[in-house]
Amino acid sequence: MMEQAINWLKGWLFTTNHKKVGILYIFTSCYFGFVGAVLALLMRTQLSVPDNNFLTGNFYNQAVTMHGVIMIFWFLSPLAIGFANYFVPLQIGAEDLAFPRLNALSYWLYLAGGIFEIISFFVPGGSANGGWTTYQPLGTSQFSPGAGPTLVFIGWILLTVSVTLGSVNFITTIFWMRAPGVTISRIPMFTWFMFFTIVAMLFSFPALIAALVLLVSDRVLGTVFFSLASIQPSILWDNLFWFFGHPEVYIVLLPAFGVIAEVLQVFSGRPLAAKNVILISTAIIVLPLSFGVWMHHMFVTGVPLALQNVFSISTIAISLPFDLITLAFIETLLHGNIRLNAPMLFALGGIVLFIIGGITGVFLSSPVLDRVFRGSYFVVGHFHYVMVGAAIFGLIAGIYYWLPRMTGRMYNEGLAKIHFIVSFIGFNVLYFPMNLLTDMPRRIFTYQSIGDWPLLNGVASIGAYIFALAQIALAYQVLNTWFRGPPSPPNPWGAATLEWPQVQTPVVGQEAPQGGWIGELNTENVGKEKLHDNLSSRPILLTAGIFVALLGVPYYSSSLGIATILIGLLILAYSVIGWAMDDLKERFVVQDSEAGERWPFHLVSKLKLGMWTFLSSEIIFFGTFIGAYLYIRAASPSWIAVGSVHSIPIGALNTILLVTSGLTMALALESIREGNQRNLLAFLGITFLLGSAFMGIKVSEWADLASKGFLISSQNQVISIAASSYYFLVGLHGAHVTAGLIVMIYLMKKTINGQYTKEEHRGIENFALYWAFVDVIWCFLFPLFYLM
Amino acid sequence: MVKLSTLYVWAYIVAAVMAEVYISAYMRSSASGYTAISLLATSQATAVVLFYMQLKEEPNSIRLFAVIALMFLAALLAAMIATLG
Numbered sequence: 001m002m003e004q005a006i007n008w009l010k011g012w013l014f015t016t017n018h019k020k021v022g023i024l025y026i027f028t029s030c031y032f033g034f035v036g037a038v039l040a041l042l043m044r045t046q047l048s049v050p051d052n053n054f055l056t057g058n059f060y061n062q063a064v065t066m067h068g069v070i071m072i073f074w075f076l077s078p079l080a081i082g083f084a085n086y087f088v089p090l091q092i093g094a095e096d097l098a099f100p101r102l103n104a105l106s107y108w109l110y111l112a113g114g115i116f117e118i119i120s121f122f123v124p125g126g127s128a129n130g131g132w133t134t135y136q137p138l139g140t141s142q143f144s145p146g147a148g149p150t151l152v153f154i155g156w157i158l159l160t161v162s163v164t165l166g167s168v169n170f171i172t173t174i175f176w177m178r179a180p181g182v183t184i185s186r187i188p189m190f191t192w193f194m195f196f197t198i199v200a201m202l203f204s205f206p207a208l209i210a211a212l213v214l215l216v217s218d219r220v221l222g223t224v225f226f227s228l229a230s231i232q233p234s235i236l237w238d239n240l241f242w243f244f245g246h247p248e249v250y251i252v253l254l255p256a257f258g259v260i261a262e263v264l265q266v267f268s269g270r271p272l273a274a275k276n277v278i279l280i281s282t283a284i285i286v287l288p289l290s291f292g293v294w295m296h297h298m299f300v301t302g303v304p305l306a307l308q309n310v311f312s313i314s315t316i317a318i319s320l321p322f323d324l325i326t327l328a329f330i331e332t333l334l335h336g337n338i339r340l341n342a343p344m345l346f347a348l349g350g351i352v353l354f355i356i357g358g359i360t361g362v363f364l365s366s367p368v369l370d371r372v373f374r375g376s377y378f379v380v381g382h383f384h385y386v387m388v389g390a391a392i393f394g395l396i397a398g399i400y401y402w403l404p405r406m407t408g409r410m411y412n413e414g415l416a417k418i419h420f421i422v423s424f425i426g427f428n429v430l431y432f433p434m435n436l437l438t439d440m441p442r443r444i445f446t447y448q449s450i451g452d453w454p455l456l457n458g459v460a461s462i463g464a465y466i467f468a469l470a471q472i473a474l475a476y477q478v479l480n481t482w483f484r485g486p487p488s489p490p491n492p493w494g495a496a497t498l499e500w501p502q503v504q505t506p507v508v509g510q511e512a513p514q515g516g517w518i519g520e521l522n523t524e525n526v527g528k529e530k531l532h533d534n535l536s537s538r539p540i541l542l543t544a545g546i547f548v549a550l551l552g553v554p555y556y557s558s559s560l561g562i563a564t565i566l567i568g569l570l571i572l573a574y575s576v577i578g579w580a581m582d583d584l585k586e587r588f589v590v591q592d593s594e595a596g597e598r599w600p601f602h603l604v605s606k607l608k609l610g611m612w613t614f615l616s617s618e619i620i621f622f623g624t625f626i627g628a629y630l631y632i633r634a635a636s637p638s639w640i641a642v643g644s645v646h647s648i649p650i651g652a653l654n655t656i657l658l659v660t661s662g663l664t665m666a667l668a669l670e671s672i673r674e675g676n677q678r679n680l681l682a683f684l685g686i687t688f689l690l691g692s693a694f695m696g697i698k699v700s701e702w703a704d705l706a707s708k709g710f711l712i713s714s715q716n717q718v719i720s721i722a723a724s725s726y727y728f729l730v731g732l733h734g735a736h737v738t739a740g741l742i743v744m745i746y747l748m749k750k751t752i753n754g755q756y757t758k759e760e761h762r763g764i765e766n767f768a769l770y771w772a773f774v775d776v777i778w779c780f781l782f783p784l785f786y787l788m
Numbered sequence: 789m790v791k792l793s794t795l796y797v798w799a800y801i802v803a804a805v806m807a808e809v810y811i812s813a814y815m816r817s818s819a820s821g822y823t824a825i826s827l828l829a830t831s832q833a834t835a836v837v838l839f840y841m842q843l844k845e846e847p848n849s850i851r852l853f854a855v856i857a858l859m860f861l862a863a864l865l866a867a868m869i870a871t872l873g
Contacts, residue, residue: 013862203860232872237870240844291860295867423846477843612846612853619857620864627865634872642816652809656802659832663798666840670791779832780803783825 014535016100027081032074039067048461052450060445061129068132074114080255084194090499091188093179109162109545116155120148128152136226136237147554160209167202172610178597188497193258204247210624211240223724229271231635243293256394260347267344268336274328281321289318299367308367315365342416346397353389381434409485422470429463538579545572611766651786661690662775670769675758797839804828
């Protein structure tokens, strides 16, 4: 009995199976959704009547901030990622995600980040209270003192790292792991929309990571990126945050659209109308434009009028593909044989709420109207209609749609319909009054009895309780179905996508019917799907190390803090070495299938596709830091003279050392391509020595600079910001070089073992990419800091 | 057999570093000097990406990753600097 329990626990803690990780994501995100909802109810209770003192102003601000952060980052997106984990591999006929351990690591990092958010409430001073947008300098130690906000931002960084790893994994999976016959045109709509979501994540989150790392650096290391008024740090933050923040709206919305598209097809009994129009407009308009509209969040900050006009036009333009998508959804319904089961009801509800949210959003594209509405409850109403209405209703449709597939049991349809009706009413009672509160500021914790404010706020608060109560029905449904529901037929809705057991993988060359591939029924497949449970303790251990080390960071000035960091680093080292040993001894091997649909990446290996995907996010990551530096230089009234602080000859020498290491690494790769293991080892060794020499010179340079008074803590503001920029950027680059040196030791060990051959040397190939990328970054850092 | 292009690229990058140092010394703080140094830095980075990262030999689908990332980054940097007026 005891052994069974331990095995059960190990099965969940060490799992790398996509279905189990998906279930972990779904349940964890629902837990965070519950926390976010409790915070929302506290806020609505406070605002239900005028002059209320149910909450203090400070706690109200914490509740508002953390409600937004938790709901957006730990509930909405992760719930979609949970579905994606479970169903994307099934929909494309893959056995698992491309990198199963990386997938488990993504989950544990997400959970660790979330734990930081929760514990921030319980440290002295409480959690972050500067709003989910954390406009600067509200997030700096001056305005948000204490360990709580630092923990929030560190947790947020962990989440963004988790998202980046997940993005690499999903893109590689969707493009490289498709079963034979699942061509591009046969990819189901949910997988397509998840792909668009993941691409938006890949390119937008690095800007957020960069902004958060700068902020944490300010709070922990004492840099001054967001605390010197002379360099307009608030605008710097706004740009970085909203460059991520606006695509985030689509990141939250698009998975729900994917679910809605699947549900509409199945429950209207016909293929999706204008499927290709939907896909093309999302790919070539929504994705690129989502990165070109962020400044409409900054109209009131005084950005130049010409920029306001450009971003106003792009904001109007991005609404057009959504018009097309909505019309295609309606067209699908028009001639369909509609079944109003719970998934369909929630999908329809999502569409209706999205139309309301979308229309109210168009007003905000006008700089003039935005100036009036920006700080009011109208905006709160608008984005909740989009992000809660469309997204949550769409995702709940997904829960009901796939619950029979996940559990093998059927939910209670009657209760599900009641759940929909009460949710829809509660939602509109909650948020519609906010559309009318155009004159009420959104960032106040209490208000006087002015005009309709008491009435509309009272109604909204009643709606909040109705909406929240309705979700108890959902929790009951899920748990009851899971444990006690009646058995469900294998494919209860008659769906045609591959995640359903009775649907066969399409045969190569078979024509897809209009609107997508419709499989033939084949009852022999039922219950025969593979569930390979490769267990690995490395992802959870690695995360535990990171978690413990970062937990000590806000307290690094105390001995307890240092001890915590050291313990964390020890766990981290143990798990990294363990991970490397697993690879050296081939304890965890993911077998790639020989055949599959891989166009347009059929000429590259899985690992290389993953590496390039990762590097593309690194381009934005480092580029954002360099951009922030350029911004600071441009905004700063004066700067240190060239050659007055940094030694140009030493910088040039170091640059030559690093680019020479790039040459030797390229030669190492050429050697193994010719099957010459001895030369590979020699060139790796030289690369290691050159890289070490680069780091050694860097360290001595830093010591010299510090002794000359070039310090972050300098009273001279110009030196302080110049030192902040230099130590931070060069230090970050140095950390990448150091990580590369550590990996090189592992590569040399594998070379000595004879594990790289002319035929199999993907590890060397991908490390060469990484090392060259480190060179590329230095090609810019050297002139920026030493010559300009 | 070592590819000659690998050595040529290294020689070019080293020469470009020297040129950057020279320009910095003799055209200090001038707009044309900064422009020249920026172009040299960009050319070095491009050479590394094309030859050491072998993007030159990769299929277009892989090149697209770098192009899309650079496109979004350019939009961010341009608009961010433009907000300063």
